[in-house]
Amino acid sequence: MKFLLVEDNQDLANAVASRMRLDGHVVDHAAELEDASAFIATGEYDLILLDIMLPDGDGRTFLRQHRANGLDTPVIVLTARSQVSDRIGSLDLGADDYVTKPFDHAELEARCRAVLRRRSGSAQTTVEMGEVVFDPVAGHLSVGGETIDLRNRELRLLEMFLNAPGRVFSKHKLADRLFSYNEDVSENAIEVYVGRLRKHLEKSDVKITTLRGLGYRLDHE
Amino acid sequence: MSDSPTISGSLRNRLATILIGGAALLALLLFLAVRNYAVQVAQQGQDDILMASVTSMLDTAAIRDGSVEVDLPYAALAMLDTPADDRVFYAIYRDGKFLSGHEDLAVAASSDAERREVFSTQAIRGTTVRQVSARRILIGASQRVEVQIALAQTQDALAETLDEIRRNTTLLGLAFFVLAAALSFWATSFAVGQLNKLTTSVTRRGPQDLSPFKKPVPQEMGPLVRSLNSLMGRLDHSLSQSEDFIAEAAHRVRTPLATVRSHAETTLQRVDREENREALRSMIRAIDESSRAAGQLLDHAMITFRADHLEREKIDLVELAQDLAVRLSPIAEMKDLSLSVCGDENAPYAGDPILIQNAVRNLVDNAMKYGPADSDIEIGVHTGSRLCIVVRDKGPGYPLDEIGQLHTRFKRGRNAGDAVGSGLGLTIAADVAGAHGGSLELTNHPEGGACAILLL
Numbered sequence: 001m002k003f004l005l006v007e008d009n010q011d012l013a014n015a016v017a018s019r020m021r022l023d024g025h026v027v028d029h030a031a032e033l034e035d036a037s038a039f040i041a042t043g044e045y046d047l048i049l050l051d052i053m054l055p056d057g058d059g060r061t062f063l064r065q066h067r068a069n070g071l072d073t074p075v076i077v078l079t080a081r082s083q084v085s086d087r088i089g090s091l092d093l094g095a096d097d098y099v100t101k102p103f104d105h106a107e108l109e110a111r112c113r114a115v116l117r118r119r120s121g122s123a124q125t126t127v128e129m130g131e132v133v134f135d136p137v138a139g140h141l142s143v144g145g146e147t148i149d150l151r152n153r154e155l156r157l158l159e160m161f162l163n164a165p166g167r168v169f170s171k172h173k174l175a176d177r178l179f180s181y182n183e184d185v186s187e188n189a190i191e192v193y194v195g196r197l198r199k200h201l202e203k204s205d206v207k208i209t210t211l212r213g214l215g216y217r218l219d220h221e
Numbered sequence: 222m223s224d225s226p227t228i229s230g231s232l233r234n235r236l237a238t239i240l241i242g243g244a245a246l247l248a249l250l251l252f253l254a255v256r257n258y259a260v261q262v263a264q265q266g267q268d269d270i271l272m273a274s275v276t277s278m279l280d281t282a283a284i285r286d287g288s289v290e291v292d293l294p295y296a297a298l299a300m301l302d303t304p305a306d307d308r309v310f311y312a313i314y315r316d317g318k319f320l321s322g323h324e325d326l327a328v329a330a331s332s333d334a335e336r337r338e339v340f341s342t343q344a345i346r347g348t349t350v351r352q353v354s355a356r357r358i359l360i361g362a363s364q365r366v367e368v369q370i371a372l373a374q375t376q377d378a379l380a381e382t383l384d385e386i387r388r389n390t391t392l393l394g395l396a397f398f399v400l401a402a403a404l405s406f407w408a409t410s411f412a413v414g415q416l417n418k419l420t421t422s423v424t425r426r427g428p429q430d431l432s433p434f435k436k437p438v439p440q441e442m443g444p445l446v447r448s449l450n451s452l453m454g455r456l457d458h459s460l461s462q463s464e465d466f467i468a469e470a471a472h473r474v475r476t477p478l479a480t481v482r483s484h485a486e487t488t489l490q491r492v493d494r495e496e497n498r499e500a501l502r503s504m505i506r507a508i509d510e511s512s513r514a515a516g517q518l519l520d521h522a523m524i525t526f527r528a529d530h531l532e533r534e535k536i537d538l539v540e541l542a543q544d545l546a547v548r549l550s551p552i553a554e555m556k557d558l559s560l561s562v563c564g565d566e567n568a569p570y571a572g573d574p575i576l577i578q579n580a581v582r583n584l585v586d587n588a589m590k591y592g593p594a595d596s597d598i599e600i601g602v603h604t605g606s607r608l609c610i611v612v613r614d615k616g617p618g619y620p621l622d623e624i625g626q627l628h629t630r631f632k633r634g635r636n637a638g639d640a641v642g643s644g645l646g647l648t649i650a651a652d653v654a655g656a657h658g659g660s661l662e663l664t665n666h667p668e669g670g671a672c673a674i675l676l677l
Contacts, residue, residue, distance in 0.1 A: 015484045053472050102475060102479035110552065
């Protein structure tokens, strides 16, 4: 997916952008509202991540102006405030959702997915491999014309594999992506989710291979 | 919660006392002035008649054959006739020697030789009389005779007239007093009423309303309203400054935390050695813990403030629960939890939506923390005998021996384990329920799982 990140703090912008690129997203970065307007005028984005405290103005005013001018792209506000009234205020101004800094990227991704799904569930972002067609936004998988609904963790697991086919993921790495950092996760739990995904894929030409002592890999036969 | 001012007397009472006291004094003065004037006028009337009478008597005095003759004219006595049948006494003297009439009646000597008549009030046989003494010099062939006449009249008619005047004057004074007192009451109430109006409009304001007063006020209250407005202006300024300060401080602290967290996540993806990975994980946990605690402390402060100045508005609790479910479902989905709203279709209620939303959010946060994967969390909104919002999970439930202390500040359940939390969530929910006149009940559902009931 293609993101526009509007954030004045260069360090944070770099950190967020590199984290998102790791998931295969394209990220354009604007440090000021003026740059952001230029990006919006010239490019098409799936989603805008908007900080609300910027050196050249308030992100909420910017948002209201662009919404009034017909901007239709979903917007998720990044806020440093935790006051509830502030959060509600930005939703009233045309934001689709908000996350509070510091944010969990898995949560941000979940929110992006939820926003896109609410917004007509645009299906242009399907990923294909062999007989498998995966729609990460709608959260389902088609194997030879048959549609399977995926639970969230199955979906995220599959997404990880599809973003890097042929790469080996250790159980620890998978666990870090699937579970929050404060949950105690046994290696068994990972095996359970891999097992479920294997079952969904068993009628296709795509399979998950176990590499003893190393982890798992998605292969196309 | 606000200090009562030190009360020193009442403006209304003081004003009323001064005005009514003044009115009483004025009424008394009016009474005395009118009465004295009336007495003078009435006395003047009697004196004029006595004078006319005595003059006409003296006019008839003449010297005939060396003796003095006084012919009392009938008119002279008739004019002294009164409705009260006052008695008249007279005495005629020649050069100080009694000639005729009433012997007890002496001629009053005039201190002023030029004045021919002297008025006096005196008693004859126990009766008060008004007396005039007048003299006339008669000059005959060889002699010069001074004739003096003393004429006195009792004062019964005059006393009656004076009584009547006194009665009327008293009535007049009383009427003046009553009218003036009524006017003072009205004036005092009007003046104090203006103050009360201002007080009401100050009291009616919401806690956030610090805008200046625009309504017209009497000129005398101008300075008060001006300084009130300037006070509120300063308060507003310092409030918004401290709000800006908190926002700026949060921004300054949270932005670098967000940078660290994002870098840590990225690095975690790239690092393979388990000891490095564990360090990164605990770093992320620490960041989450600190930001969550800071957020909840701020929320708790805001909730304490709003609960002190509760502003109720009409809301639908079902709608509120559904909004919250939409907002929280991405987080729930990450744990493969599903959030559902059940119960009644409508639950109209008058309360503070931000407070209630925050309370329910904290309950759902808890449920998501302890609910096992692939389970349901229900947010039930029930009208019935008492309005309540029930949040139920399928987790291990509350430890029964600790259930009573869980909503005290910073108290966390024994089974909280590694779950990130500040121990403020249930405190916030209980405070919100308390502010709305309700309570928070924590139970374990008979079929398992924790069940938090927010009674409103």
